[in-house]
Amino acid sequence: MAREPIYAVIDIGTSKIVSVVARLGAEGELKPLGMGSAPSLGVQQGIIDDFSEVKEGVRASLDECLRYMGRNPLGNIHAVVNGEHLVGINSSEGLQHGSESVTVTENHLRSLISGAAGSLSEQGESKSQQTLHIIPMRYKLDGVDGVRNPTGLHTSELQLEAHVVRGSSIPLGNTVRVLQACKVQVDGMVSHPLASAEGVLTADEREMGVACVDIGAGTVKVSVYRGGTPFYSSVVAMGSNQLTRDLAVSLRVPYQMAEELKIEHGHALPDDLPPEEDVVLPPTQTQSRRTMQRRELCEPLYLRSLQILKLIHEELCNAELTELPGGIVLTGGGAKMRGFADMTSRGLRTQVRVGAPLWYAGLPESLRQPEYAAALGTLQWAVKHRHLTDRGRVRPESEKSGWSPGSLFRRPFARAGAGEPKDD
Numbered sequence: 001m002a003r004e005p006i007y008a009v010i011d012i013g014t015s016k017i018v019s020v021v022a023r024l025g026a027e028g029e030l031k032p033l034g035m036g037s038a039p040s041l042g043v044q045q046g047i048i049d050d051f052s053e054v055k056e057g058v059r060a061s062l063d064e065c066l067r068y069m070g071r072n073p074l075g076n077i078h079a080v081v082n083g084e085h086l087v088g089i090n091s092s093e094g095l096q097h098g099s100e101s102v103t104v105t106e107n108h109l110r111s112l113i114s115g116a117a118g119s120l121s122e123q124g125e126s127k128s129q130q131t132l133h134i135i136p137m138r139y140k141l142d143g144v145d146g147v148r149n150p151t152g153l154h155t156s157e158l159q160l161e162a163h164v165v166r167g168s169s170i171p172l173g174n175t176v177r178v179l180q181a182c183k184v185q186v187d188g189m190v191s192h193p194l195a196s197a198e199g200v201l202t203a204d205e206r207e208m209g210v211a212c213v214d215i216g217a218g219t220v221k222v223s224v225y226r227g228g229t230p231f232y233s234s235v236v237a238m239g240s241n242q243l244t245r246d247l248a249v250s251l252r253v254p255y256q257m258a259e260e261l262k263i264e265h266g267h268a269l270p271d272d273l274p275p276e277e278d279v280v281l282p283p284t285q286t287q288s289r290r291t292m293q294r295r296e297l298c299e300p301l302y303l304r305s306l307q308i309l310k311l312i313h314e315e316l317c318n319a320e321l322t323e324l325p326g327g328i329v330l331t332g333g334g335a336k337m338r339g340f341a342d343m344t345s346r347g348l349r350t351q352v353r354v355g356a357p358l359w360y361a362g363l364p365e366s367l368r369q370p371e372y373a374a375a376l377g378t379l380q381w382a383v384k385h386r387h388l389t390d391r392g393r394v395r396p397e398s399e400k401s402g403w404s405p406g407s408l409f410r411r412p413f414a415r416a417g418a419g420e421p422k423d424d
């Protein structure tokens with residue numbers, strides 16, 4: 001019997017480095033084999049800034065994962081990538097065939113995606129920018145918009161609208177280098193906003209229109225879906241660590257103590273707390289034990305949460321949304337801040353839920369937490385897109401079949417308005 005394929009992912013986050021390995025069962029279900037987690041010390045706002053610290057963290061995370069896995073091999077890995085340099089744009093690409101109509105085939109669709117990748121290369125991506133994903137949103141056939149699956153339909157002009165995610169080559173290359181230094185080959189990279197959405201959004205939410213907001217330690221990731229596909233994604237350098245820093249400054253306590261106080265007593269809406277509720281602050285090197293009103297303790301958390309909410313609002317305005325029937329799904333460790341979902345719901349007048357990874361049976365409770373949305377979403381992504389390469393390009397099936405995008409551009413379609421396209 002053929003061995004079931006193994007999928008491995010790593011999420012090098014600002015606060016933790018998580019690795020998860022799962023086996024793909026015969027029914028298409030993922031069975032977790034192991035996981036590892038280590039503190040992340042060399043990452044700032046989603047970007048690696050200390051190679052050796054990150055290498056050590058990756059090694060520790062993978063070692064823990066391998067201990068769970070017994071004698072199973074790790075295999076190649078998909079990595080979550082993050083940082084403000086990741087930009088989602090919507091782009092269109094067309095093929096046309098004069099006045100005659102032809103039947104659209106899968107190869108035409110692949111050709112459009114390759115064409116989109118080619119156009120981006122022509123725009124100089126190879127030096128400083130890299131394309132991570134080209135996700136088809138919808139097609140236009142002879143001017144008729146909104147076609148989801150044109151395969152088998154007749155048309156003389158075919159246009160693809162796709163959500164394209166690009167990032168800076170240097171931080172993306174550093175992720176690959178650090179993993180290679182740990183003797184792991186990278187099979188694919190998934191942008192954090194889309195990885196989190198993959199982990200926590202239901203198919204219904206994606207269909208009707210929903211925003212997924214991942215609040216991590218150093219970044220806020222926003223993705224917006226409609227009609228089943230993403231049409232907006234972005235990363236902003238602001239995160240839940242800032243709440244901890246604000247608390248440390250306001251209380252004049254060490255950062256680690258502020259982190260513990262934030263998790264144990266934090267609330268984004270202090271006015272919702274009973275005024276008589278007090279918190280005892282442990283002694284520090286400079287201050288003796290003291291008691292303070294919980295409302296007062298939470299005041300800086302309220303102010304920073306409000307700033308994060310404004311930022312989310314700005315992102316949703318940038319997405320030019322007219323409606324969001326599926327509301328907002330908050331995820332990432334920062335989404336666990338008490339009161340923040342209520343604040344978001346009241347402030348943006350929409351329904352809000354906190355999303356933990358949706359998964360098949362067998363996921364340990366410890367992994368059903370918002371901070372694992374991106375890692376587990378990437379596992380699902382890797383399975384779903386297993387015929388694609390890390391750059392969102394179609395794997396060279398053309399090489400197997402003798403098919404090439406260039407020949408398809410000419411026979412029967414030609415790239416709209418581009419004359420004879422160049423071969424890749």
Ligand SMILES: Nc1ncnc2c1ncn2[C@@H]1O[C@H](COP(=O)(O)OP(=O)(O)OP(=O)(O)O)[C@@H](O)[C@H]1O
Nearest residue numbers: 013014015016216217218219240241333334336371
């Ligand atoms: N119960 C909680 N209440 C409030 N905040 C929490 C809670 N649990 C975790 N956090 C915060 O969540 C953050 C970590 O979230 P997460 O693990 O998603 O970040 P990350 O993936 O390491 O960072 P990034 O995605 O920005 O690179 C930390 O700032 C932590 O303080």
Ligand SMILES: [Mg+2]
Nearest residue numbers: 013014216374
């Ligand atoms: Mg994260």
